[in-house]
Amino acid sequence: MAIVEEVAASGAGLSSPADLLKRVEELSEKLALPRELVVGFMAQPDADAIYRYRIRALNTVKGIKDVLKEGASAWGEIAAEDQLKAVESVLRLNGDDEWSSYEIRAMIDDLLPVLSPSIPLLILPTLRQYFASHPSLTSASRALERPRGGQDSTIDLHDHQPFKSPAGWGVINLLAFAISKLTADQTEKNIGLIIPPTLVLMDDWEPCYRQKGARILSIWMDKLDRDLIKRMGIDKLLLDSLIHTISLNSNPPLGDVLDITLKLTFRCREEGEKRTKVLEDIMEKGIVQGWVYAPSGLEGREVSIHIARMMERMCGVMGTGITRWLKTVIPHLLQPLQYPPTPLVIPHYLANLSCLLCVVHTVRPTCRISRWRGQILNVLSRLWVQLHERGLSSSLDDVDDGDEEDNSHTKTQLQTLIRQVFDELIDQIPSIREDELPRIRALAPHIFAELIPTA
Numbered sequence: 082m083a084i085v086e087e088v089a090a091s092g093a094g095l096s097s098p099a100d101l102l103k104r105v106e107e108l109s110e111k112l113a114l115p116r117e118l119v120v121g122f123m124a125q126p127d128a129d130a131i132y133r134y135r136i137r138a139l140n141t142v143k144g145i146k147d148v149l150k151e152g153a154s155a156w157g158e159i160a161a162e163d164q165l166k167a168v169e170s171v172l173r174l175n176g177d178d179e180w181s182s183y184e185i186r187a188m189i190d191d192l193l194p195v196l197s198p199s200i201p202l203l204i205l206p207t208l209r210q211y212f213a214s215h216p217s218l219t220s221a222s223r224a225l226e227r228p229r230g231g232q233d234s235t236i237d238l239h240d241h242q243p244f245k246s247p248a249g250w251g252v253i254n255l256l257a258f259a260i261s262k263l264t265a266d267q268t269e270k271n272i273g274l275i276i277p278p279t280l281v282l283m284d285d286w287e288p289c290y291r292q293k294g295a296r297i298l299s300i301w302m303d304k305l306d307r308d309l310i311k312r313m314g315i316d317k318l319l320l321d322s323l324i325h326t327i328s329l330n331s332n333p334p335l336g337d338v339l340d341i342t343l344k345l346t347f348r349c350r351e352e353g354e355k356r357t358k359v360l361e362d363i364m365e366k367g368i369v370q371g372w373v374y375a376p377s378g379l380e381g382r383e384v385s386i387h388i389a390r391m392m393e394r395m396c397g398v399m400g401t402g403i404t405r406w407l408k409t410v411i412p413h414l415l416q417p418l419q420y421p422p423t424p425l426v427i428p429h430y431l432a433n434l435s436c437l438l439c440v441v442h443t444v445r446p447t448c449r450i451s452r453w454r455g456q457i458l459n460v461l462s463r464l465w466v467q468l469h470e471r472g473l474s475s476s477l478d479d480v481d482d483g484d485e486e487d488n489s490h491t492k493t494q495l496q497t498l499i500r501q502v503f504d505e506l507i508d509q510i511p512s513i514r515e516d517e518l519p520r521i522r523a524l525a526p527h528i529f530a531e532l533i534p535t536a
Contacts, residue, residue, distance in 0.1 A: 097155060098155045098156070098158045098159045100155075101148070101149075101152040101155045101156055101159070102159055102163055102167055104148055105145055105148060105149065105167040105168065106166070106167045108141055108144050108145045108148065109141075109145065109167055109168060109169070109170045109171060110170075111137065111141045112138055112141055112142070112170035112171065112173075112174065113170060114134070114173075114180060114247070114250040114251065115130070115134065116247045117130065118130060118131060118134060118180055118250075119245075119246070119247045119250055121245075126179070126180075131179055131180055134180055135180060135181070135182050135185065138174060138180070138181070138185055139182065139184055139185050139188065142171060142174065142185055142188045142189060142192075143188055145168070145171060145192065146188055146191055146192045149192055149195050150195075153195060156195055157195075161197035161199040161200055161203060162203060164196060164197050164200060165197075165200050165203050165204065168192075168196065169255070170251075171189060171192070172189070172204075172251075172254065172255055172258050173250060173251025173252065173254055173255055174186075174189060174251060174254065175189045175254045175257075175258055176251065176253065176254035176257065178251070178254070198262075200259075200262075201258065201259040201260075201261075201262040201263055201267075202259075202263070202267065202271070204255050204256075204258070204259040205256075205259050205271055205274040205275070206274060207255075208252055208255060208256055208259075208274070208278060209274070209277075210243060211243045211244040211248075211249045211252045211278075212242070212243070212244055212277060212278040212281045212282075213241060213242060213243070213281065214277065215277050215280050215281050215284070216228040216229045217229075217280070217318055218276065218277055218280065218315075218318075221273060222272060222273045222276040222277060222313065222315070223313045223314055223315070224313060224314030224315050224317065224318050242281070242285070244278075244282075253282065253290075253293050253297075256278055256279075256297060257293075257296070257297050257300060260275060260297060260300045260301050261300050263301070263304065264304070265304040265305070268301050268304040268305055269304075269305060269306070269309065272305065272309075272313075275301055276313075276315060278297075279294055279297050279298050279301075280294070280315075280318060280319070280322065281294070282294025282297065283295060283298065283319070283322040283323070283326070284322050288326070288329060288331035288335060291322075291326045291329075291335070291338075292326070292335040292337070292338060294322075295323060295326065295335075295337070295338045295341045295342075296337065296341070298319060298323075298341060298345070299337075299341045299344065302344070302345055302348060303348075307348050307349050310348075310349055311349060316345070316349040316350075319345060320342070320345060320346065320349070320359060323338060323341065323342040323345065324342065324359070324362050324363060324366055324367065325366075326338050327339060327342060327363060327366065327367035327391075328366035328367050328370060328371070330367070330371040330374075330375065330384045330387065330388065332376075332380045332383050332384050333383065334383065334384065334386075334387035336387070336390075339363070339367070339391050339394060340394070342363065343363075343394075343398060346359045346360070357402075360395070360398065360399055360402070363395065364395060364399075364403070364406055367388075367391060368388055368391055368392050368395065368406075368410075369406060369409050371384065371388045371391075372385065372388055372409070372413040375388070379425065382417075382425070382426075382428075382429050385413075385417065385429065385432075385433075386428055386429055386432040386433075389414065389432040389433050389435070389436040390432060390436070392410060392414075392436050392439075392440070393435060393436045393439045393440075396436075396439045396440060396443040397439075397443075400443060401443065401444055401446055401447050403440065403443060403444065404444050404447050404449050407440075407444065407449060407450075407453065410440060411437075411440070411453045411456065411457070412456075414433045414436055414437045414440070415433075415437070415456060415457065415460045417429045417430070417433055418430060418433055418434070418460050418461070418464050419460060419463065419464070421467065422464075422467050422468055427491060427495075430464075430495055431491075431494060431495065431498070434495065434498035434499065434502065435498060437457070437502055438498060438501050438502050438505065441457075441502060441505050441506065441509075442505055445505075445509055448509070450506070450509060450510070451509070451510050454506055454510055454513060454517070455517075457502065457506065458503075458506070458513070458517055458521065461499050461502060461503065462521050462529070462532075464495075464499065465496075465499055465528070465529065465532050466525065466528055468492065468495060468496065469528045470528075496531070496532075499532065500532060503532065503533075518533050521533060522535075
């Protein structure tokens with residue numbers, strides 16, 4: 082049964098700024114996140130408690146919105162400092178945390194225009210108390226040559242982080258909101274309040290916070306002059322942190338960190354040796370080592386799928402530069418394609434086939450794919466047979482709860498990708514048409530007829 086909680090939002094008698102401020106503060110107090118919903122790493126909060134809080138929060142934010150709409154003229158007379166105190170809890174909800182929701186965020190977006198434009202600048206100084214100092218930064222937020230306390234000092238950084246405490250709930254959302262509203266000039270003037278919490282988050286031991294830090298970096302990196310970033314020496318700190326995050330290959334995957342890393346790389350590294358070194362680090366630490374050390378089972382499959390997608394992205398960035406890693410890339414893309422076609426494996430098929438097609442196409446100018454043609458044709462031919470003999474029966478019939486239309490679409494996708502890889506190989510190595518294809522087709526003409534039509 083749906084939980085409905087009424088929040089009185091009457092604006093009657095709120096004509097004075099003092100009365101209006103008091104009413105908004107009363108409503109905002111109801112948004113304080115219960116202590117039991119602030120859980121540690123790997124802990125799961127009570128789902129029913131989260132649901133009840135979201136319902137209460139949505140109704141409360143709606144009540145605040147209605148009050149501010151009715152008392153708009155009086156609200157404009159209230160000092161920005163008092164406005165911030167009254168709506169801080171609302172802004173803490175403005176994120177993708179499990180205790181927030183799309184509806185809550187949409188409601189918050191509706192009331193943002195009535196807030197003082199000075200609020201973002203007022204927020205930043207209040208956040209210092211929630212983030213421990215970073216050992217690689219000076220008090221002026223410049224990079225140190227060596228971290229204070231040695232290379233292992235970042236371990237001590239994790240011992241106590243107030244932003245993870247009950248009092249620190251939602252402060253990351255406050256930080257993101259404040260930075261998003263700053264102009265380029267304001268960002269530069271307040272960079273000392275922005276870099277430390279960003280880097281603390283990016284170097285946290287929990288992947289989810291590393292991703293939040295990377296996303297905050299993506300908000301302000303374009304607002305800051307790249308020469309200033311380099312003069313402060315923080316470009317290396319940021320890139321090293323991002324590449325380390327990529328190398329962790331956490332599950333669930335942190336999908337947007339690679340794009341943020343590439344964006345910063347192209348912004349802070351001129352084309353040439355230094356940029357190439359960063360891209361090589363991404364390939365070696367994020368992709369090559371990621372495949373080598375990926376865990377087994379379902380968790381490993383999610384990681385491997387993500388790596389295949391990163392590899393496809395790197396093809397677009399590095400072009401034929403990926404050729405030096407073919408010895409690692411091709412076998413790791415082909416190996417999962419030899420698994421029996423079960424519902425759990427299908428996403429892996431799709432990701433690796435798509436990446437394989439991209440790799441084969443990307444290295445075309447090098448003429449280096451020829452040495453891999455035997456392995457590729459062998460594995461894809463076997464996969465075609467498996468899809469024909471098993472995929473058309475019960476193995477794929479359970480995909481997406483037995484939805485026949487989706488199953489048919491999935492089979493078509495797989496078959497199309499295999500054909501495209503075959504076509505790309507034939508286009509690059511015409512001799513395949515006379516040598517390998519007739520022999521493959523002769524093995525099972527009725528199965529390979531669609532894949533290898535007769536001339």
